[in-house]
Amino acid sequence: MPKVIPVSEQQSGKVVIVGAGMAGVQTAVALREQGFGGTVTLIGAESHQPYDRPPLSKAVLLGKAEGSAFDIDFEALGVTLELGREVTGLRPGDRELDTAQGPVPYDVLVVATGAEPVRLPGTEAVPGVHLLRTLDDAERLRPVLAEQHDVVVVGAGWIGAEFATAAREAGCRVTVVEAAERPLAGALPAEVAAPMAAWYADAGAQLRTRARVERVEPGAVVLDDGTRLPAGAVVVGIGARPATRWLAGSGVELGAHREVVADERLRTSVPGVYAVGDCSSFPSARYGQRLMVHHWDNALQGPRTVAANIIGETPAVYDPVPYFWSEQFGRFVQYVGHHESADTAVWRGDPAGAAWSVCWLRDGALVAVLAVGKPRDLAQGRKLIEAGTPLNADQLADPARPLKSAVA
Numbered sequence: 472m473p474k475v476i477p478v479s480e481q482q483s484g485k486v487v488i489v490g491a492g493m494a495g496v497q498t499a500v501a502l503r504e505q506g507f508g509g510t511v512t513l514i515g516a517e518s519h520q521p522y523d524r525p526p527l528s529k530a531v532l533l534g535k536a537e538g539s540a541f542d543i544d545f546e547a548l549g550v551t552l553e554l555g556r557e558v559t560g561l562r563p564g565d566r567e568l569d570t571a572q573g574p575v576p577y578d579v580l581v582v583a584t585g586a587e588p589v590r591l592p593g594t595e596a597v598p599g600v601h602l603l604r605t606l607d608d609a610e611r612l613r614p615v616l617a618e619q620h621d622v623v624v625v626g627a628g629w630i631g632a633e634f635a636t637a638a639r640e641a642g643c644r645v646t647v648v649e650a651a652e653r654p655l656a657g658a659l660p661a662e663v664a665a666p667m668a669a670w671y672a673d674a675g676a677q678l679r680t681r682a683r684v685e686r687v688e689p690g691a692v693v694l695d696d697g698t699r700l701p702a703g704a705v706v707v708g709i710g711a712r713p714a715t716r717w718l719a720g721s722g723v724e725l726g727a728h729r730e731v732v733a734d735e736r737l738r739t740s741v742p743g744v745y746a747v748g749d750c751s752s753f754p755s756a757r758y759g760q761r762l763m764v765h766h767w768d769n770a771l772q773g774p775r776t777v778a779a780n781i782i783g784e785t786p787a788v789y790d791p792v793p794y795f796w797s798e799q800f801g802r803f804v805q806y807v808g809h810h811e812s813a814d815t816a817v818w819r820g821d822p823a824g825a826a827w828s829v830c831w832l833r834d835g836a837l838v839a840v841l842a843v844g845k846p847r848d849l850a851q852g853r854k855l856i857e858a859g860t861p862l863n864a865d866q867l868a869d870p871a872r873p874l875k876s877a878v879a
């Protein structure tokens with residue numbers, strides 16, 4: 472049976488965080504900010520100094536920024552960094568992790584191993600096929616852009632759109648191949664995603680929807696209708712899965728997407744083990760369902776709850792209003808909330824224009840906002856969602872009125 476460590480002992484114990492991305496780093500920072508006095512060790516498989524991922528598909532890709540390392544003095548924080556060290560297993564009975572360099576004991580463990588991109592089957596050994604998740608991936612892609620190759624992007628999701636944007640800016644010829652009938656099919660309702668299809672053409676990229684990749688050959692992508700697309704490089708952006716293979720057999724419960732199933736305090740099914748960020752899901756009382764959020768803000772907010780629960784005697788519950796942004800085709804796209812349970816969608820502005828937003832309501836209260844070039848709608852909407860304030864849908868539909876003035 473795993474030992475149960477009392478809270479007072481935890482405050483001076485050894486916290487080990489696996490995964491040195493945003494969620495892992497922020498957990499270490501939050502532990503210190505909240506006064507944790509014990510040992511904090513952050514273990515990361517990548518050998519780079521911990522870095523932020525959003526710039527990888529933007530400034531770093533275009534060579535406008537050299538890197539995106541977090542500006543954090545880990546030594547001053549009293550956080551031991553163990554980089555280039557992959558954790559291969561967890562033995563909760565012994566409170567130990569396995570690594571090629573030997574076991575690592577812990578009192579409290581935080582799983583923050585993020586997600587890894589889904590590969591296109593059969594392309595693993597084909598030269599010129601890229602993913603975009605890590606700094607190494609971005610560095611391999613920089614010369615592709617600089618040399619202005621013909622690029623085929625597989626997947627018109629967030630990463631595909633941002634990569635296509637950068638590749639067009641660099642002067643590449645870009646074709647985006649998407650199996651669904653529109654971009655962002657898994658993320659946004661049809662009527663909202665449909666206007667975004669035009670952004671590709673505006674930027675000079677060709678978007679081919681309902682198009683499936685049959686195979687990738689060196690220098691070409693072959694579609695299932697026989698079309699051959701010349702491709703000096705292929706970038707695959709078809710989603711990401713929680714990086715949790717190392718937890719197999721540990722007793723930590725995994726969900727349908729292989730994510731760690733956390734509770735409302737971000738505890739896993741194993742005592743003394745927490746999970747946060749892209750690798751996990753949590754129950755949202757606010758939205759009445761379990762959420763798995765693969766966005767930056769979740770990897771910023773969740774760690775504060777984890778740290779509070781490791782340290783504190785008062786339980787901290789995680790029930791955020793999710794938020795993310797994307798920069799694509801010269802537009803700043805932001806989304807806050809969760810629209811699935813909505814009964815009404817109200818448009819503010821013309822989706823063919825440069826700035827518009829969509830507000831989703833449930834029983835008259837705002838539950839989600841998508842804002843394109845309208846950061847004020849987003850900021851005001853976020854507060855109204857958090858407060859659950861009822862809104863007047865007719866007033867809301869007038870884009871000339873501030874969103875917050877539509878309070879019923």
Ligand SMILES: Cc1cc2nc3c(=O)[nH]c(=O)nc-3n(C[C@H](O)[C@H](O)[C@H](O)COP(=O)(O)OP(=O)(O)OC[C@H]3O[C@@H](n4cnc5c(N)ncnc54)[C@H](O)[C@@H]3O)c2cc1C
Binds near residue numbers: 514528558583749794
């Ligand atoms: C290119 C790109 C652009 C993005 N842009 C945006 C954006 O504009 N807006 C937005 O909201 N979100 C964006 N995101 C999403 C956001 O970056 C992620 O949600 C966030 O990075 C999640 O942080 P994380 O720490 O949970 O996981 P990760 O950042 O994936 O970090 C996990 C770390 O754990 C390490 N690890 C994995 N397994 C092990 C192991 N067994 N042992 C040791 N270490 C391990 C990994 O190497 C990795 O460094 C973007 C993501 C990418 C890839």
